[in-house]
Amino acid sequence: MALENESSRTIHQLLSKIATNDQHGENSPYFDGWKAYEIDPFHPTKNPDGIIQMGLAENQLSCDLIEEWIRKNPAASICTTEGVNKFKDIANFQDYHGLPEFRKAVARLMGKIRGDRVSFDPDRIVMAGGATGASELIMFCLADPGDAFLVPTPYYPAFDRDLKWRTGVQLVPVISHSSNNFKITKEALDDAYENARKSNIRVKGVVIANPSNPLGTTVDLDTQTILLKFINDKQIHLVCDEIYSSTVFAGNPPGRNFVSIAEVIEGVENCTVNRNLIHIIYSLSKDMGLPGFRVGIMYSYNDAVVQCGRKMSSFGLVSSQTQHLLASMLSDDEFIHHFLAGNSERLAKRHAEFTNGLREVGITCLTSNAGLFCWMDLRQLLKESTFEAEMVLWKVIINQVKLNVSPGFSFHCNEPGWFRVCFANMDEETLELALKRIKNFMENLKRKEEWRRNNLSRLSLKLSSAGGSRHDHHDHVGLNKASPRSSTTGILSPHSPMSQTQLVN
Incomplete structure (x- = not known):
């Protein structure tokens, strides 16, 4: 045992703090x-x-729609007889700005998902390796180690990895309650900000997910207006994770229930918004069901952030082959219209089927409209x-x-x-x-x-x-008691269902 402990200490001394924390x-x-x-x-x-x-x-409900498009458009891939003539140009492309047609197509998709009520500038599209890479990238651009972001609870568990692990940024919870369906309130924002300030923690911004993961709800206009006025007053950043924006399945039409922060800053009243403080995270993992493509997007209204992010994006570029294929697919307006409508319809049907099944056995869920x-x-x-x-x-x-x-x-x-x-x-x-x-x-x-x-x-x-x-x-x-405290010594924590814990007979 003594030799094992000594070996462990030696390994820790040879590795970085990130590798051993x-x-x-x-x-x-x-x-x-x-x-x-x-x-x-x-x-x-x-x-x-x-x-x-x-x-x-x-999201595996609409894969067949994409497969059908690929079969009908073989020239979109450089690995087919129809598209191989583009192979050399695409295979040698490595500009970290990204293919112009790809950035243009992503910007158009983001606008279409929002009902074309707002447009996006292709020159503000910064690529990253999935939403994980885009989320970390924006943290590197906005904060130093030790700085903090307020995050409304409950929030996506991997935010602790994506936003904190390598950046050294802290996350300060903004407490929400079931009594008001976990809505974000100004009182909770103020409390979290003041508690951080009293602890000598510098708050650099707020991170929200809209639609929410795990709630499956969209953040309404009034709440986003509160957030805008809050960050404008404090002169801190607002990062909006909108990666589930096309999974909205309730409303008339479904997507109308989703209001992007890009729309809000166009019409917010009694608040002169500093757009340099507004940033959006997007990806194709959830909306298009393409997590393996690793397409993450950071969109910022701040020129310095765009420039810095573009330099950093060289560490996590989207494959030029992927960009080429998606540029063609996302530029097909007829297909995108068909896909977005069909995806929402299928999600609505699956959500209803599942929640009705739960309700029949006495289990309810928070009323949701997305995710x-x-x-x-x-x-x-x-x-x-x-x-x-x-x-x-x-x-x-x-x-x-x-x-x-x-x-x-x-x-x-x-x-x-x-x-x-x-x-x-x-x-x-x-x-x-x-x-x-x-x-x-x-x-x-x-x-x-x-x-x-x-x-x-x-x-x-x-x-x-x-x-x-x-x-x-x-x-x-x-039901017996078990501790929710995490372990830092083993592969599995005491949370793990594989740990030696007495279960119900």
């Missing part, structure tokens, strides 16, 4: 659920009793209103129900019992199986509760007739 965020239930799935992944024939992945916000997931309310199933009880329930869901859902604790939610569950990353048959497993789980809980009540009633009658009395020490549905 624990700030990546992997010691989280969010990532531990993925690890459990990787060990025992569901497959309809090879492993039908495996864990179904419902912790991955991936690839639901914010599921399981507070009624907790033994007590604590995050320890939430962790126990989560492990039961993974190990016994065999579904990987993500607990609210990992999203920095301040109320235990909420879970994010994804519904767009699987086929219809797998979704039906997931709902069947949830139904069986809820029925089993109901039977256990009825058994408990019947036995307590009989026990009470016996004690009453005997003239005695005893206190009820039975646990609700047998």
